Amino acid sequence: xxxxxxxxxxxxxxxxxxxxxSKSSLRIEVYGTIDELISQLGVLKDFIKLEPExxxxxxxxxxxxxxxxxxxxxxxxxxxxxxxxxxxxDPNASHQDVLTKFEQEIDKMNEDLTxxxxxVIPGGDLRSxxxxxxxxxxxxxxxxxxxxxxxxxxxxxxxxxINRLSDWLFVFARYLTKIFNGQENLFKS
Numbered sequence: 001x002x003x004x005x006x007x008x009x010x011x012x013x014x015x016x017x018x019x020x021x022s023k024s025s026l027r028i029e030v031y032g033t034i035d036e037l038i039s040q041l042g043v044l045k046d047f048i049k050l051e052p053e054x055x056x057x058x059x060x061x062x063x064x065x066x067x068x069x070x071x072x073x074x075x076x077x078x079x080x081x082x083x084x085x086x087x088x089x090d091p092n093a094s095h096q097d098v099l100t101k102f103e104q105e106i107d108k109m110n111e112d113l114t115x116x117x118x119x120v121i122p123g124g125d126l127r128s129x130x131x132x133x134x135x136x137x138x139x140x141x142x143x144x145x146x147x148x149x150x151x152x153x154x155x156x157x158x159x160x161x162i163n164r165l166s167d168w169l170f171v172f173a174r175y176l177t178k179i180f181n182g183q184e185n186l187f188k189s
Contacts, residue, residue, distance in 0.1 A: 017081045026148050031079040033141040038072045040137055041065050044130040048176075058179065064105065064172075068165060071098070075158055095157045102164040109175040118186040120174065125182025131173035138166040 012020045013028060021028060045065040048058060122132035142162040149156055177184050 015080050026144065026151060027079060030141065030144045030148050031076045033137065033144055034072050034076050034079070037134060037137040037141055038069050038076075040130070040134045041069050041072075044127065044134060045069075047130060048127055061176075061179075068168075071161070072165075075161070079155065079158075095161070098161055099164050102161075102168050106164075106168055106171045109171045112178060113171070113174050114184075116186075118188070120170075121185040121187050122173070123185045125177045125180050127180055128173045128177040128182055128184075131169055131176055135166050135169035135173065138162060138169055142166060 011023050013023050045062050048062055122129050145159050
């Protein structure tokens, strides 16, 4: 299979629906940003795997990241189809099931964390800092999804999922700091 098709040389690309759109279109910007998030989550996952002595203890962490990558990939597949309902991202779960699972995971991680009294400044552990970078990309994807929804009245359920993923990434960053004995940096006003 040839990677280069030359069909994008004039600044257009094909959606999965075969519609041709500008590479600067909002839809392409949204799923390009989500693709960036999927890739950055891969960097985080691989960085955690670099320490085999901790891997056995933290297999669930790696698996949890992989679940998020698959969810985002399914979301991108839906975004690549123009004018298609955003029904189920997971063939075995409803939109509410996806949100509930995020919330349960957030609550579980929060059980082990010190309650916050100040804002967290990323840093103190590289894995945690990478998770914060993922969170920032996730928030950008959310802003772009809102713009897409306002323009095309599609993918409203994706906004809540991306919003919850951002919350998950914030707590996950704090959780990584804790399980890898990092130093949490808090804003001092």
